[in-house]
Structures are given as C-alpha cells and as structure tokens.
Amino acid sequence: xxxxxxxxxxxxxxxxxxxxxxxxxxxxxxxxxxxxxxxxxxxxxxxxxxxxxxxxxxxxxxxxxxxxxxxxxxxxxxxxxxxxxxxxxxxxxxxxx
Numbered sequence: 001x002x003x004x005x006x007x008x009x010x011x012x013x014x015x016x017x018x019x020x021x022x023x024x025x026x027x028x029x030x031x032x033x034x035x036x037x038x039x040x041x042x043x044x045x046x047x048x049x050x051x052x053x054x055x056x057x058x059x060x061x062x063x064x065x066x067x068x069x070x071x072x073x074x075x076x077x078x079x080x081x082x083x084x085x086x087x088x089x090x091x092x093x094x095x096x097x
Contacts (some may be wrong), residue, residue, distance in 0.1 A: 013031055016030075017094075025079040060079070
C-alpha cells in the first residue's frame with residue numbers, strides 16, 4: 001500500500017480516551033480494516049512500525065498487546081510521568097469537549 005493511500009485511510013483511525021492505573025496510562029487504537037493486513041502477526045510493533053501505518057500519537061507510547069479476537073484493535077501504554085488527572089478533572093475534560 002502506498003504512502004498516500006495509508007495517509008488517506010489513517011484519517012479513520014480511532015483513538016480512545018486515556019485510562020490509567022498506578023504506573024501507566026493506556027489507550028487503544030482501532031484501525032480501519034484496510035490497515036489490519038499491515039500489522040505484523042509475529043511481534044508487537046515498534047514506534048517506527050506503528051507510525052508507518054499511520055498511527056499518530058506523542059512519543060513514549062508502547063504497543064504492548066493486540067486484541068487477538070479483533071486484530072484491528074491495538075493496545076498501547078506509556079509510563080506515567082505526571083500524575084493522571086483526578087476523577088473530577090477527567091469528568092471536566094469529558095464534559096468540556
């Protein structure tokens with residue numbers, strides 16, 4: 001698949017809101033079905049690999065799991081470097097958008 005086609009299809013990538021535990025922030029990314037064939041089945045993707053299929057997010061995210069029943073769902077995590085927003089702050093962020 002050429003770069004222009006990937007860029008066009010990647011406009012339909014869905015990025016979840018972030019969710020947290022004590023150590024990491026997480027998000028899942030849902031790829032359009034057309035991009036699934038570009039996801040390796042033998043290993044988790046490096047940052048260079050997931051960027052090459054059109055996933056766009058800030059640095060530090062690690063592809064740590066693929067949802068095997070639905071290979072178009074990629075799971076990412078990143079170490080928390082600043083405290084996550086409180087529940088109240090998360091609610092404010094959700095209602096202000």
